[in-house]
Amino acid sequence: MTHVSTDSAIISDLSPTDAGGVSLAAPILSGRKSRLLRKLSLLPILTGILTLCVVLMLVIILWNIVAGGIGGLTWEFLTANPTEGMTKGGIFPAIFGTVFLVILMTIFAIPVGVATAIFLRYYAKPDSRMARLVRVAVNNLAGVPSIVFGLFGLGFFVQFVGRGIDKAFYGGGLAFGQPAIIWASLTLAVLTLPVVIVTTEEAMRAIPRDYIEASYALGATRWQTIWRVVIPNSLSGILTGGILAVSRGAGEVAPIMFTGAAYYLPYLPAKLNDQFMELGYHVYVLSTQSPDVEKTLPLLYSTVLVLLLLTFALNALAVLIRMRLRMRYAG
């Protein structure tokens, strides 16, 4: 859903549907088709079936995971530590780690994303070189594979920035030059930045022009207009962007496997240079490295279910906010 929003933004500029001057010649239609065929034309049925198949795929996947995971989904499972080599107990540290990770991530991603959207919308000329460059960068950022973000996080944040901090402040000792939650969240922030930018810009596009002109007419400066008019009016859009980013970030495993996720930690991450457990990574670990496959399978299913519920709930929230937003300006 998150990347969907990025993708859809690519074409959302097209949305004024009646742009004129189309050079397409609609071919002259042959009238030879039999009446029956016209009525029962194949394409709606065929595409309808294909659509149904897609829906079915979702249903099958969800059904399988819910059926396998619902039994183990107890309050204890959500609030207890894993015990006995992860064959028993719960996943609380993974939930906590995920939440901590995405909160840190949004602290980095939202200000940068919103500022970039403001720049694109209110500072740069739409066709200036700068704006185009930023747009190209954002689009490309959205297309970089998540594993490459993982490499980047390791090469840049951990090895370069982290080691640099260690050399400068810790006399070469090891504090930040190793995988840690701060590096994982920064990596995810870069990864989710396009989502925030695109969603925020979309919301800003919906703000009626009168509001802004009225603000200027009252003598407000550009920043005053942005701070008092633009941001409050696009707050739900920003929120949507943040939620979509969180939902994307919470599900990503590849970028955090080298930058901070841990197999097992007896304590919760409290400092920025702690490692952390994370739901998606926990799923990966349990499905490949659990000590007892049969015993962990129910736990595994329940963990998958929790992860799925988390991302779906976030996505649903984003959809709701968006609908409210649309209604406000449409109504």
Add this chain to the structure above:
Amino acid sequence: MKRIIAAILGTALVGVLAFAGKPITIKGSDTMVILGQRWAEDYMKTHPGTTIQVTRGGSGTGIAAPINGSADIAEASRPMKDKEKQEVKAKRGADVVEIPTALDGIAIYVNEKNPITKITTAQLKSIYQADTKKWTALGGPNAEIVLYSRENNSGTYTYFKEHILKEEDFSVECQTLPGTAAIINAVAKDPNGIGYGGIGYSKGVRVLSVAASDSSGYVEPTEASVASGQYPLARYLYWYCAGAPTGDTKQLVNWVLGDAGQRVVADVGYYPLPKKTGMPEQKAK
């Protein structure tokens, strides 16, 4: 809204400032991580002042970790090579201390439907190099053998390569899975599969008896046969420290080698050290 943001920022700031007691970091072998985790769990129960952090990674990490300086203890399911010891010495300025902590047998797994119960190391080599392609060669069903192996960074992979394949390469048809559990899972679901891995994992699959040669007998991996060295695929599981362990780490090492620690070894499915081993031999090759 503002208040929430302030609260979050505040928490983060406190987080930066709070550099509390440093935990003991254990890194390494996937085979050993279960064991490490159980040790950590039990140790922390009885020693509330200490925190232990266990992170995963094949033995490649375990051995690389002290080289890179990111762990107090490296767990490995293979002995450290001399070259690696020298690297640690060059980087950390201390000799590597090798501490055998438990015994493990590498088990050979097949699907429970597979009638085969025993195998020789020569047959294993031939199978894993795809010279033997069908189960019929071992008296099994007329089906192609499907090979499962560990990722090339794991100590188990290295051990198998060294002791079974005699340092030659695996067949390219080997499916390399990122963990022993993944192998067990694959073999349990694949009637023609064969896999290998630490003995502590082997549930839901059949474990074969192994003979070192045609003339010697087939031996099942048991505590007695692994400890006595009769089972041909036995190995130590090691802890490595850069320099002799001190303070909390030393206490932990002693605890692990003592009765309580060795009881955990048995619980997890590995084998306790023979009684005489005791404290680590502080030798550096």
Add this chain to the structure above:
Amino acid sequence: MTEVVRHPDQADSSVPSRLQWERYAVRRGDRWRDIWIGRLIKTIAVSTIAAIVLIFLFIGREAAPVLTSAEVHQEVTVAKMVVPLASRPGQPNAFIWQPVSDTPKYSLLPLLLGTLKATLIAILFAAPFAVGAAIYSSEFAPPRIREVIKPVIEMLAGIPSVVMGFFALMVLASVLKDSFGWKFRLNATNAGIALGVAIIPVIYTVAEGALRAVPRHLREAAQALGATPWETARRVILPAAAPGIFAGVALGLGRAVGETMIVLLASGNAAIWSADLTDSIRTMSATIAAELAEVVNGSAHYHVLFFIGALLFLITFLVNSLGELYIGRLRRRLTGVAG
């Protein structure tokens, strides 16, 4: 301090109202703040460009020794990555990926082939469903059903890839093996189908957007000429939106090439050089994920993995650019700028 404070961004002010700021009586403090905040925002926006440049630089920096370092060349060179290598005595040379060995072998070709196989299957699987669903929901579906289809497909996009990989590993692989009896339970087709499900939403969203962007008057004109929905769709809408559909497929392709967790869990990870789509495969992304955490920093193996990452970055960059190209074409076609 009597000088007139000029707005630094005056030249490229793009505020919709296009007002001249200076004419208004604004307190000087406010104006200064405005200028500094403007600069800050500009700097932050530029940092997004910096991000992509940094990614490029830092992947490149760790990958470069494969091309330049003599130490790495003792183990591997680019030439050795693409020619058949000697394995053991008596065996023909082959493309082998065996980075941990007495003589490490880093053939990239099986990994490229594996990535290609998985991507191909994913696209072949996903495109018909995604484009079909896009056509249905933009052309034929009653509004109420359309309101359902979109969120459902977005839900599909909301499934984390590790969950999809888990599903393929546990369920899909068994179903496929039981139905077809392939030798490898985890194989290219298994991973490809799971990948395909994951990229359906990408293709769908872009294709559906393109279809809906086709001007209404085209539709109405066709219908006025007595065309059925089928004829309208096939002769008018589809040709007009075609570049958008290609763009969707290209973006889906880009996603499939770089997707990691699904292939890591569901493909078997054997670097086999064969044309068989039911053989196990090892993709570039899965290779990085499986091996990077464990290698010694700075070793030849480490640099080779970054080199693969750089290749992956390049490939997805090209594929995504292709998508952008089609979108540009679509935009021109629909707005008739350079028709």
